[in-house]
Amino acid sequence: MGSETTDLPADRAVYGSKTSAYDKTVAAAASVDAAAAQAYFDVNGWDFSEDILGTYLGNNDAGFIYEISSGHYERVMATSGAREVIARCLEEIKNQARENPQIGVTRELTSAWLGVRPGDDEDIANALGHYDIAVSSDTTVHDTDGGLHAEILYKSYIYEFYNFDKDAENGPGGIVNNEMRHLEKAGWARSFRVHGEATLQFEKVEKL
Numbered sequence: 001m002g003s004e005t006t007d008l009p010a011d012r013a014v015y016g017s018k019t020s021a022y023d024k025t026v027a028a029a030a031s032v033d034a035a036a037a038q039a040y041f042d043v044n045g046w047d048f049s050e051d052i053l054g055t056y057l058g059n060n061d062a063g064f065i066y067e068i069s070s071g072h073y074e075r076v077m078a079t080s081g082a083r084e085v086i087a088r089c090l091e092e093i094k095n096q097a098r099e100n101p102q103i104g105v106t107r108e109l110t111s112a113w114l115g116v117r118p119g120d121d122e123d124i125a126n127a128l129g130h131y132d133i134a135v136s137s138d139t140t141v142h143d144t145d146g147g148l149h150a151e152i153l154y155k156s157y158i159y160e161f162y163n164f165d166k167d168a169e170n171g172p173g174g175i176v177n178n179e180m181r182h183l184e185k186a187g188w189a190r191s192f193r194v195h196g197e198a199t200l201q202f203e204k205v206e207k208l
Helices: 021-043 047-057 070-077 080-099 122-128 172-185
Strands: 065-067 106-110 114-116 131-144 147-162 192-197 201-205
Touching: 021 047, 021 172, 047 122, 047 147, 047 192, 070 080, 070 122, 070 147, 070 192, 080 106, 080 114, 080 131, 080 147, 122 147
Parallel strands: 065 192
Antiparallel strands: 106 131, 114 131, 131 147, 147 192, 147 201
């Protein structure tokens, strides 16, 4: 999609910024907790969370992009938050078509990127946290006796930057968050972009 989110979080950990002997000792301890987190995800059957954390710990090269599998993408789209945002994106596309119909012309109309909060699937929430969705379409407006209607062939997209946010407050979740950040600072793990896209879908709007 042309207008992808590209800004990276300002508070992301700086890769390789902590490399003293003490930092390596801290990173070694953090690695033990990272393995425990993966085991916890595995026990709960949260394969998406386990896989994406494993990718972070895999310490890929800078610029690496994680492509969401079709199965995981479908599960994301099944959450209430994703469905609500998809509906808003499609409504934005319909509004563009209403405002400038251009009868009979198929045009690429796209929505803005909209944020989605962690939803009702704990595996998805642990894997992605907050993420963005946008929709791109080929939209054709027709003028009939009943008024304008639209045919929309569309595809949804996900964008996320997988990292651990600014140093969190104390507590189990905060401790793990900060340990994962330290692994990146020590050069033992690396954040990355996450992409995903759906198969083409069709919607016919009987009255635009």
